Amino acid sequence: MKQWEHALVSPQTSLNDAVAVMDKAALRIVMVVGPDRVLLGTLTDGDVRRALLSHYPLESEVSGVMCKTPRAVKGKWSREQILTTMEQYKILQMPVVDAQGRVIGLETLQDMLQRKHLDNPVFLMAGGFGTRLRPLTQNCPKPLLKIGEKPILELILESFVEAGFHRFFISTHFLPDMIKEHFGDGSQWGISIQYVHEDEPLGTGGALGLLPHDEIDLPLFVMNGDLLTRLDFKSLLDFHYAHEGVATMCVREHEHRVPYGVVTSEGHRIKSMVEKPVYRYFINAGIYLLSPALVKTIQRNVQIDMPTILEQQMSAGKNVNMFPVHEYWLDIGRMEDFQRAQDEFGIL
Incomplete structure (x- = not known):
């Protein structure tokens, strides 16, 4: 077929x-x-x-x-x-x-069209302790835990390489030498990899301050090193350019089912009743595109989380857009997520 x-x-x-x-x-x-x-x-x-x-x-x-x-x-x-x-x-x-x-x-x-290299830098965050996955992460950084035959971070990196990206930065903190030994300078994949090391945990956005800011000349992909996804990165990049924001956050629709009848009231009088309603929200998917100007505002060795960075931009009147992810996406944060990733690996 x-x-x-x-x-x-x-x-x-x-x-x-x-x-x-x-x-x-x-x-x-x-x-x-x-x-x-x-x-x-x-x-x-x-x-x-x-x-x-x-x-x-x-x-x-x-x-x-x-x-x-x-x-x-x-x-x-x-x-x-x-x-x-x-x-x-x-x-x-x-x-x-x-x-x-x-x-x-x-x-x-x-x-x-002949496939072209995409020069946007990619920053993979791999410094976490993975405490919820112990004892698996006792002596192994979470991004190096294997899904099938390959570490999580290698699957992420290869998905970017397949899409045409070749400039990578990886942040480390816990057991950094194991990550550096596995990936080296990236020549095995025909790419370049540079490392930035957090001496102390700097939050989900602080490592941006350790990047060589003079080398961030195009919108920067930022992705947590514990995600599995089939997101179309080129589509995300096209969206980011088309909507002219300082940042684009990937979001995932999350459905919450209330197992009871929900009652709204005004004083003692019932206004409405809904039996077992379903609420849908967008949640942060842990993947971002950031403008070079935004990246260069992050100071070195300052502890800060990505939501705070984006909230500061919005408070300053800057546009921060969201990009819904409908493709496969899994955050490997808990032991049950890790097992699910093993079971679903064949569809990736």
């Missing part, structure tokens, strides 16, 4: 299932088809994120959020025609259809 054939869904498919198909096919699009694969619409990565930002129910049919008038390649278009259309309408994928409107392929900008 050709890869694009994995990205076909029916209009009755739920948004949740369509996202799973999109993640598995890794094409940043699903094509919604009727009988005989006639193209009815498309759902892109951006469509999904807009639906999540609007709290569109994941159980609803994909037909409610799909683009019903997608642009498609019809007939024998030249490479120049396809690239011109993609550039004109700022689209990354175009279904290919025959004379009857049936899907027979998919053209992607990534496939049509």
Whole structure:
């Protein structure tokens, strides 16, 4: 089966299932088809994120959020025609259809252009003690715990390398020599790695002050070293550039179900009753893009957390944006998370 054939869904498919198909096919699009694969619409990565930002129910049919008038390649278009259309309408994928409107392929900008190196620096935070994972972390830093056959931090690094990034910084504190010995200077992956060491824990953002600020000349990726994700880093970068903020925080929708009937009142009078309501919130996903100007405001050896840094920027009137993550994401903070990562490793 050709890869694009994995990205076909029916209009009755739920948004949740369509996202799973999109993640598995890794094409940043699903094509919604009727009988005989006639193209009815498309759902892109951006469509999904807009639906999540609007709290569109994941159980609803994909037909409610799909683009019903997608642009498609019809007939024998030249490479120049396809690239011109993609550039004109700022689209990354175009279904290919025959004379009857049936899907027979998919053209992607990534496939049509030669892959380029992305020069944005990547900062991986690997200094934590991992106390909730003891005794596994008694003599091993948490980022070096293995998921399958590879350490967590190596899986993270390789996902960035696969996306085209090659400039890395890693922060260390607990058992730093083990991390340096494993990764070295990065030449094994054809990249460069520099290390910054926290003599004392500086919080989730303080290590930014230890970076060589003169080398941070492009938006900087910052990611906790205990996350597993299939996030599309290039899509995050495109979003950050398009929305002109000093920072972009990745967020994940979290669902909280109250197991009781919730009552609201005014004085002694009941105003409403909702049986076992479900509340949805966005939580911090531990992945950020920071402008060089913001990074250079972080002073050396100052203890500070990332939320505080971003709150300071917002208080100063700067734009801090959020980017919803619909792809696979797992924070390996507890023993049950570590076991779950082992069980789910095959889908990464």
